[in-house]
Amino acid sequence: MDWIVGFLVLIIKLALVLGGLLLLAAYLVLLERKFLGRLQIRYGPNRAGPFGVLQPLADTIKMLTKEDAVPEAADRVLFLLAPAVVAAEALLIFAVVPFGTSVTLLGKKIPMVITDLNVGLLFVFALASLGVYGVALGGWASNSKYSLLGGIRGAAQMISYELSLGLSLVPIVMLARSFSLVDIVRAQANYPFILVQPVSFTIFFISAMAETKRIPFDLPEAENELGAGYHTEYSGMRFGLFFLGEYVNLQVFGALVAVFFLGGWRGPILPPVVWFLVKILAVSILMIWVRGTLPRLRYDQLMHLGWKVLIPVALLNIVITGAVLLL
């Protein structure tokens, strides 16, 4: 009897998180378009519904009703699979992200996280690396020059930045003494880690932007050189899945920044879930602002930044943090 209740609770939590993620992804697109518009002294979408609030709905209907074209020369199975990899990987990462304190309902304690893995951080990195497959396979299976170039760039970029992403979090693990995301939030009860690890935060933020392929690092899709990069040949909802994956990734990395550096769901007055959402949105808005300001990096600059700047600085940061912890 007990496990049935537990199972039901899990299913309800899954449904809520999935629904919330997808809804938020749709509205992040709108937020991005609106905010970016204002940065460029224009309005952004404002025709569908008041202030354009129905724009995500219109976009979804448009994408669902478009033809799902598969190029004749494409590797059909991989071509059909690649977008799902990107979207699924992005959604799965959220399984270990805690979004609130545990709630007591009918005498049972319900933790506000889908699963509290004790190797949560490794799970996050494993899935983040899997995202490369979506991009690289999508680019390769399309059998088009632009897609292939985009896929190769994506693979190279994401593997490079995976390293600094991982290394930047080692000090956090050292401070929290745990790989579990729940424990990392618990360890920030007194102060958020951004205060003691600003360097780590900066490296993680830059690497996260590279991992989500956002603008200073959007070489895999570089519109003005590669068409649309790895998703040039995709149409309809399959393109929509890539798009969705990108924006779910944006939220996921927003959530991870919040969990690792901003104290997760902690905050005064407001309920934990609201604080968590506020932090995700704040990180997203910061990323959009970066997109509205910086131009795209050149490929060698991108590699230079990753290998010659971020990784050494991250290593140095680990050594210093270790030394300080030992003293």
Place this chain on the structure above:
Amino acid sequence: MKSAWEAVAALATGFATTFKHLFRKPITEEYPEYKRPLPERTRAVIILTRDPDGGERCVACYLCSATCPVSCISMQSAEREDGRRYASWFRINFARCIYCGLCEQACPTSAIQLTPYFETCERDILKLVYEKEDLLVDHGGKDNEYNFYKYAGVVTKVGDKGAHIKEAEPVDIKSNLP
């Protein structure tokens, strides 16, 4: 170290600029609510104008239809009893028209003219084929004064031989007297 400082300063300037733009009023002109006043010579929907006396200007010379790069103009010429030429039917296919204005330049009588009006969307493409009745207007367009038959040496109701503007009296070629 100096270059690093300069890089940070440059980044900060960039972010400050975009942040300032956030509080500026968008410069977007929102189309159906605000319609920008277009210059008189904007090239959009084509009309057939009339001369100051109310007569059709078009003499069905086919120059517009010949110069049209997309062949969207067609007509049939005819002649009235007084010798004045006209188009018995005149058709422009606006689904093809590229609004280049070559027809207007070719027209010897200022009959065919482009206007700034452009809102002609239709769901049915055949509704974009305009007949003479749809094209003909009751004014002279951009060239109100001109009346081709007052200048041309053609005998019509408007003028007999020698009665046209800048035309000398007819000469009796059988006589060499001044």
